[in-house]
Amino acid sequence: MGVNKAALRKSNRPAKDDRFLISFVKLFLAEPGCKASQGWVVSRLPLYMAPLFLLFLAPTLLTACGDNAINSSGSPLALRKPYEDKVLRINLGTEPPGLDWHTSTDSTSFDVVSNLMVGLTQYTNDLEVKPSCAASWDVLDGGRRYLFHLRDGVTWTDGKPVTAYDFEFAWRRLLKPETAAQYAFFLYDIEGARDFNTGKIRDFSKVGLKAIDAKTFEVKLSKPAAYFIYLTAFCPTFPQRKDIVEQFGDRWTEPEHLVTNGPFKLAKWQHEYKIELDANEKFFEGRPALSKIKMFMVPEASTAFALYENNELDFVDNRSFSTPDVERYRSSPEYRNFPLLRAYYLAFNVSKKPFDDVRVRKAFAMAINRNVFPKILRRGERPTNSWIPPALGGDGCGLSFDVAAARRLLSEAGFPGGKGFPETKLLYPNREDVRLVVEATQDELKRNLGVKIDLVNQEWKVYLATTRKDPPQMFRDSWGADFPDPETFMNLFTTFNGNNHTRWHSQDYDNLIEQAEGEQDKEKRKALYQKADVMLCRDAVPIVPAYLATQNIMVKPWVKGIAVNPLDFQFFKTVEVGESNK
Amino acid sequence: MFSLIIRRILMSIPVLLIVASLTFALVRIVPGGPFDSEKSLPPEIVANLNAKYHLDKPVHEQYFLYIGRLCRGDLGVSYKYVNRTVNDILFDAFPVSCQLGIVALGLAVIFGVPLGAIAALNRGKRQDVLAMFLSTMGVSLPGFVIGAVLIYVFAIKLRILPVGLWESPWHVILPAVTLAFSPGAYLARLTRASVLEVVEKDWVRTARSKGLSEEKTIVRHILRNSLMPVVTVLGPLTAIVITGSFVVEYIFAIPGMGRFFITAVMNRDYDLILGTTMVFAVLLIVANMFVDIVYQWLDPRLRME
Numbered sequence: 082m083g084v085n086k087a088a089l090r091k092s093n094r095p096a097k098d099d100r101f102l103i104s105f106v107k108l109f110l111a112e113p114g115c116k117a118s119q120g121w122v123v124s125r126l127p128l129y130m131a132p133l134f135l136l137f138l139a140p141t142l143l144t145a146c147g148d149n150a151i152n153s154s155g156s157p158l159a160l161r162k163p164y165e166d167k168v169l170r171i172n173l174g175t176e177p178p179g180l181d182w183h184t185s186t187d188s189t190s191f192d193v194v195s196n197l198m199v200g201l202t203q204y205t206n207d208l209e210v211k212p213s214c215a216a217s218w219d220v221l222d223g224g225r226r227y228l229f230h231l232r233d234g235v236t237w238t239d240g241k242p243v244t245a246y247d248f249e250f251a252w253r254r255l256l257k258p259e260t261a262a263q264y265a266f267f268l269y270d271i272e273g274a275r276d277f278n279t280g281k282i283r284d285f286s287k288v289g290l291k292a293i294d295a296k297t298f299e300v301k302l303s304k305p306a307a308y309f310i311y312l313t314a315f316c317p318t319f320p321q322r323k324d325i326v327e328q329f330g331d332r333w334t335e336p337e338h339l340v341t342n343g344p345f346k347l348a349k350w351q352h353e354y355k356i357e358l359d360a361n362e363k364f365f366e367g368r369p370a371l372s373k374i375k376m377f378m379v380p381e382a383s384t385a386f387a388l389y390e391n392n393e394l395d396f397v398d399n400r401s402f403s404t405p406d407v408e409r410y411r412s413s414p415e416y417r418n419f420p421l422l423r424a425y426y427l428a429f430n431v432s433k434k435p436f437d438d439v440r441v442r443k444a445f446a447m448a449i450n451r452n453v454f455p456k457i458l459r460r461g462e463r464p465t466n467s468w469i470p471p472a473l474g475g476d477g478c479g480l481s482f483d484v485a486a487a488r489r490l491l492s493e494a495g496f497p498g499g500k501g502f503p504e505t506k507l508l509y510p511n512r513e514d515v516r517l518v519v520e521a522t523q524d525e526l527k528r529n530l531g532v533k534i535d536l537v538n539q540e541w542k543v544y545l546a547t548t549r550k551d552p553p554q555m556f557r558d559s560w561g562a563d564f565p566d567p568e569t570f571m572n573l574f575t576t577f578n579g580n581n582h583t584r585w586h587s588q589d590y591d592n593l594i595e596q597a598e599g600e601q602d603k604e605k606r607k608a609l610y611q612k613a614d615v616m617l618c619r620d621a622v623p624i625v626p627a628y629l630a631t632q633n634i635m636v637k638p639w640v641k642g643i644a645v646n647p648l649d650f651q652f653f654k655t656v657e658v659g660e661s662n663k
Numbered sequence: 664m665f666s667l668i669i670r671r672i673l674m675s676i677p678v679l680l681i682v683a684s685l686t687f688a689l690v691r692i693v694p695g696g697p698f699d700s701e702k703s704l705p706p707e708i709v710a711n712l713n714a715k716y717h718l719d720k721p722v723h724e725q726y727f728l729y730i731g732r733l734c735r736g737d738l739g740v741s742y743k744y745v746n747r748t749v750n751d752i753l754f755d756a757f758p759v760s761c762q763l764g765i766v767a768l769g770l771a772v773i774f775g776v777p778l779g780a781i782a783a784l785n786r787g788k789r790q791d792v793l794a795m796f797l798s799t800m801g802v803s804l805p806g807f808v809i810g811a812v813l814i815y816v817f818a819i820k821l822r823i824l825p826v827g828l829w830e831s832p833w834h835v836i837l838p839a840v841t842l843a844f845s846p847g848a849y850l851a852r853l854t855r856a857s858v859l860e861v862v863e864k865d866w867v868r869t870a871r872s873k874g875l876s877e878e879k880t881i882v883r884h885i886l887r888n889s890l891m892p893v894v895t896v897l898g899p900l901t902a903i904v905i906t907g908s909f910v911v912e913y914i915f916a917i918p919g920m921g922r923f924f925i926t927a928v929m930n931r932d933y934d935l936i937l938g939t940t941m942v943f944a945v946l947l948i949v950a951n952m953f954v955d956i957v958y959q960w961l962d963p964r965l966r967m968e
Contacts, residue, residue: 391818
């Protein structure tokens with residue numbers, strides 16, 4: 082059998098290496114050498130177990146005598162100064178998918194980019210656009226041609242001036258098929274841009290974009306588009322440096338390579354953890370008041386909020402709030418609430434029975450009391466029945482809550498008191514707040530119309546695929562504005578918009594929108610959009626607008642100048658942190 | 664010994680290939696793709712994206728491309744985190760998880776194994792009841808409850824430890840304890856069962872009757888022999904703990920790799936899903952190989968082969 086007798090013998094001999102273990106075991110024996118049954122002394126066990134005991138018992142004891150004192154103890158953490166001078170500490174929630182403003186599309190990335198960069202124009206917090214890299218611009222040829230005149234003295238962080246060539250390079254890169262930029266379509270109104278992006282033309286000189294000289298940038302549109310100027314304040318259209326992008330390839334956005342022109346510069350990027358921005362002394366509007374911004378990525382809201390309460394974050398928003406936290410702080414001076422241009426709605430698939438009948442859709446729209454949504458979500462949401470938000474000129478033209486009229490319409494459609502109403506599914510993505518909304522909707526419809534609908538939830542990406550391919554009769558959806566103009570909302574329900582999942586289309590509606598896009602007169606434009614809104618929310622009713630979201634923020638008393646833009650951009654260039662503001 | 668290691672390495676190649684193929688198939692069967700988002704894109708843009716990431720090619724071509732890259736140690740690129748490769752992402756995140764995992768595993772072994780041994784050697788007494796109560800709690804309480812309680816007590820009420828983040832050694836304590844609870848409790852139960860079995864054995868009676876001191880009996884004849892099942896589970900347990908935990912990283916805001924097991928799937932970040940799976944598979948195989956080596960040290964009978 083080939084027994085290794087030596088090895089066997091060796092293992093039976095007392096090995097030197099277990100002396101340590103033997104002495105360790107002795108610790109637990111009251112009198113070394115006595116029987117196990119007596120030796121393992123009870124009194125030693127709590128000693129050894131003390132840390133574990135503490136972990137379990139402490140919470141019970143503390144909650145028993147617990148109170149709401151948030152700043153009660155005098156431990157070292159509490160003694161520390163609660164803030165760092167001229168440093169703003171915030172929570173991004175998650176890792177920005179990328180800081181290349183051509184390929185990223187999400188609000189987290191833009192939160193960082195919009196403090197690193199400025200474009201031709203920039204937004205104020207009142208949704209106006211004001212000059213930035215461009216000192217002025219001319220709108221020529223009935224809104225088809227834009228000439229931007231660049232400001233002197235705007236420089237990159239490495240000292241080189243920002244020129245029209247940087248814009249030309251950037252917009253060309255945004256449109257190049259190889260870049261595969263998701264937001265390239267924002268430039269589709271430019272002559273030849275769509276064909277260049279799809280590879281139909283390879284000759285860039287056929288695209289209506291040109292740096293005439295270092296200070297003049299020309300853009301030609303294929304049709305007048307009144308909202309075009311807003312796009313020049315939007316992250317994907319910010320300039321880029323040809324030499325940097327080409328030299329460093331995929332790594333050009335890392336802090337050691339990135340060159341920017343905004344109020345801050347990227348100092349450090351610890352992926353999935355923290356981004357640090359330092360003040361840019363060369364910023365053309367002057368050095369910002371902050372010397373540093375620390376952007377942490379704390380995904381769990383309760384942890385982020387605990388960090389805020391422990392003075393380890395100076396500013397938190399929706400990402401760092403649970404609803405009970407909002408309730409608890411609603412009356413605190415640290416709490417504020419801003420309306421956002423983000424609308425939530427219920428949609429019908431009008432190709433499926435019984436929602437091919439407009440009377441059923443109208444009945445549903447009138448049977449849902451939108452005032453329940455802010456009551457259950459409790460973040461100051463604004464109920465709405467029209468699709469254009471009030472901030473962009475919406476006037477509440479949609480169908481309002483009217484149970485009697487809703488019941489009448491439903492019985493006209495052949496379902497008196499909800500009798501004989503076919504099985505109806507309402508699809509929603511798997512998220513807590515959305516679940517609350519659809520449950521409230523289900524409840525309203527049951528109570529007011531006697532109709533029972535079934536709720537179906539799907540994981541986010543599955544839900545997206547379903548709404549795109551074959552949505553059930555009803556689904557919930559949402560839309561956030563890309564720019565502060567009714568166009569961003571109203572274009573959604575045109576026939577060829579990829580985000581119109583309702584299967585509803587109307588030539589009249591499409592015509593109205595196209596007419597509004599080209600209209601230069603502000604008032605006339607507004608009237609056209611309002612007419613389309615009536616068609617959408619009163620006559621055809623493929624959707625039931627529900628409510629507009631808000632941004633809830635908490636700011637520590639030593640921070641001054643925080644404001645939230647309705648597009649949910651947070652600009653920190655005017656923010657101050659320090660003693661004087663206390 | 665060497666032949667064992669070489670045999671194990673050779674055996675792992677087909678295993679890894681199967682893991683890669685199955686995962687590859689599964690991620691592509693799941694509905695929804697990496698570029699689906701709330702705002703759907705014009706078809707032209709989707710075509711550009713698919714071309715950039717070779718998703719426009721037939722699936723079998725994508726598969727061979729993937730396996731080819733895998734053989735060269737290239738795990739691909741992330742679709743969600745543009746400009747970052749999967750190798751970059753895991754290279755940043757794994758050391759963090761590993762660091763935290765090793766501390767947690769140490770805690771689990773140091774507390775769990777003796778706890779189980781104490782319980783078994785005092786079967787039916789107060790120590791046993793207490794130890795088993797603790798380990799039942801440890802096994803059944805989910806990480807997010809333990810973590811939340813620990814944060815509430817030590818960070819918010821007592822203010823002696825940080826709430827979260829990953830800045831100093833102090834920041835390791837709470838997450839490591841949270842992470843250690845479940846494996847520690849599991850090890851305790853396992854050790855108890857194993858010790859209970861071993862104390863009945865003839866050789867223990869022999870050791871005692873030949874006059875060996877109690878502690879020597881315990882260390883040399885009881886503990887050593889009852890460690891086999893513990894070592895067996897320690898292998899896979901190590902692989903699991905050092906690749907991070909989604910829950911612990913999430914609630915303590917730690918930049919580890921555990922989160923990618925969940926978020927990569929949610930984002931349909933195909934290469935990142937495959938990358939995390941492959942890294943986990945390799946670690947599991949290596950850990951099991953170590954277990955086999957430790958077996959030989961613990962059990963002389965295995966050395967005969």
